[in-house]
Amino acid sequence: MDALNRTLDIVWPARMMPYTGWALLMPALLLVGLLVLGLFQMADSSLHTLDRSTFLPSENYTLENYRTVVENATYGKIIWRSVLGAVLTVFFTLLLALPYSYIMVRTSSSAVRKVLLVTLFLPFFIGQVVRAYGLLIILGTTGVANNALGLVGVEPIRLLFNFPAVVFGLVQYMLPFAVLMLAPALTAIPRETETAAASLGANWLQSFRHVVIPMAKPGLIGAGLVVGTLALTDFAMPAMLGGGSQDFIANAIYDQFFRTADQGLGAALALMLVVLGSVFVAIVISIFGAGTLGMGGKK
Amino acid sequence: MTAVSQRFLFWTIVWFCILILSVPTIIVVGASFTTANMISFPPEGFTFRWYEKIALARDLQQAFIRSLFVSTVCLIVSVPIGTLAGLALARFRIRFANLVQVYLLLPFTIPLIGSGIGMMLIFGEWRILGSLWPIGVALAVINLPFIIWSVSSAAGALDSDLELAASSCGAGRFETFWYVTLPGVMPGVITGGLLMFVLAMSEFLVSLLLTDARTVTLPVQIYNNIRSIITPDLAAVSSVFVVIALFAVWLLDRLVGLEIFLKSK
Incomplete structure (x- = not known):
């Protein structure tokens, strides 16, 4: 131990103390730097078009790829579909997440609370592929949903490989995120405010609309933006539940890299998505501050 | 206290959520x-x-072993780096701390498809695409905020007088760190490590971008088989x-x- 102390005194003498914080941060800064490097590499790729005769990226720098994305109607359609999917997902997810977190926070039974929490965390750890697989089995033509419909005399219908199936999958995927972001916001609302509203003659709908929702607004906006960004950039749900006919932006990017091997165009699309996502995030941070995730023990 | 109609409506929605989640x-x-x-x-x-x-099944077995390997690499990379960063954020006064936080949140704010493609290009440039360990490093990068968050909240809860007491009793800086600070934040380190390992086991999109037929991990293998x-x-x-x-x-x-x-x- 003494030897270690002495070594530390030599390599990091006490007068260096003011920089200790930065020294401890350095490995993390470098590791995340990998992402920044990746962005630069992407930007570089996006400025070269694919030469169709040699299948190599062109030598000279050009904005051609960005023009293709903007002018090509296919991408317009895909971007529109992603944005619409994200908006619908946010709406339905919040609609479900608000009562769920409300009950979870306000229930007096700790057993109920535990069950509700476990129900949320389990899917979070199971992973997206397995969850999408479960939904595939349920929604398939011979699946549970259709069998249930069959019992009440409804003919088997195609529940998979369409836009609503993708949105449903996204809502199911985002629900735990939304609830976990909303719950702390609801915890912060004192129970007494609602009691006060009720004693002044408000029914529950009124007190919910005029007391709970306004007070939970930061949480609602935060959850909405996070869910929106994740849904907008999702790959697995459109790929698995959309069956290739319901591509989102991420699927289009993947196809450019792995099917048509047009790196430049794919990189341009990816970079535009990063910018779009960053705009959302900038809004979140400017509303809530950078400590949104509670990093740093701010006292 | 709550009205019957509210209880009925809310519990209906909660049951619907439980249904679609489980x-x-x-x-x-x-x-x-x-x-x-x-x-x-x-x-x-x-x-x-x-x-x-x-x-x-040999292919599944190997995919499973690869997943374990990748998650272990992710753990080895992320736990020391995340612990130090978490301690730095909670324990030290850092200039531009807000900027540092925004930067360290990049793994969450850059869409996964963007991070994945970026690292794929970088790894390709460095000629390490096709090896297994870079996937572990990539997964450490994209989930790093989780462990930083869990360590820094544990460190925030730790009374800094303990460290002062240790050093006033004659403990050197290393001893203070090893015997006081580190055991104090251990719950945060373990929680963070657990999150990193399990999330790396089930991660899909970045793994899909960085694997090929020889390095396919279990979630990607499942995805490939579902397609057929x-x-x-x-x-x-x-x-x-x-x-x-x-x-x-x-x-x-x-x-x-x-x-x-x-x-x-």
Whole structure:
């Protein structure tokens, strides 16, 4: 131990103390730097078009790829579909997440609370592929949903490989995120405010609309933006539940890299998505501050 | 206290949520015991046949071992780096701390497809694409905020007088760190490590971008097989993830208590 102390005194003498914080941060800064490097590499790729005769990226720098994305109607359609999917997902997810977190926070039974929490965390750890697989089995033509419909005399219908199936999958995927972001916001609302509203003659709908929702607004906006960004950039749900006919932006990017091997165009699309996502995030941070995730023990 | 109509409406929605969150999992586990060759509902009979089949399938076995390897690399990279960064954020006055936080949150704010493609290009440039360990590093990068967050909240709860007491009793800086600070934040380190490992096990999109036929990991293998056909042995593989998740939730509850996520900041 003494030897270690002495070594530390030599390599990091006490007068260096003011920089200790930065020294401890350095490995993390470098590791995340990998992402920044990746962005630069992407930007570089996006400025070269694919030469169709040699299948190599062109030598000279050009904005051609960005023009293709903007002018090509296919991408317009895909971007529109992603944005619409994200908006619908946010709406339905919040609609479900608000009562769920409300009950979870306000229930007096700790057993109920535990069950509700476990129900949320389990899917979070199971992973997206397995969850999408479960939904595939349920929604398939011979699946549970259709069998249930069959019992009440409804003919088997195609529940998979369409836009609503993708949105449903996204809502199911985002629900735990939304609830976990909303719950702390609801915890912060004192129970007494609602009691006060009720004693002044408000029914529950009124007190919910005029007391709970306004007070939970930061949480609602935060959850909405996070869910929106994740849904907008999702790959697995459109790929698995959309069956290739319901591509989102991420699927289009993947196809450019792995099917048509047009790196430049794919990189341009990816970079535009990063910018779009960053705009959302900038809004979140400017509303809530950078400590949104509670990093740093701010006292 | 609450009105009957409110209770009824809210509990209906809660039950609907429970249904859509847990039925897919139950169905997958149920389907893995079916005796039929195709997945059918309700499952016919009961058999462990598919588990025997996957235990003998070489490609699945190897994909599973690769997943374990990748997650271990992710753990080895992320735990020391994340712990130091978490301590730095909670324990030291850092200039531009806000900027540093925004930067360290980049893994969450850059869409996964963007991070994945970026690292794929970088790894390609460095000629390490196609090896297994870079995937572990990549997964450490994209989930790093989780461990920084869990360590820094543990360090925030630790009384800094303890460290002062240790050093006034003659402990050197290293001893103070090793015997006081580190044990104090250990719960945060373990929680963070657990999150990193389990999330790396089930991560899909970045793994899909960085793997090829020789380095495919288990979630990617499941995805590839689903594309062709849905069979009960795939449900059996998926059940492996359900078991891992159950264990992780149990451990997380024992270590920090799930209720911690309800606390308002």
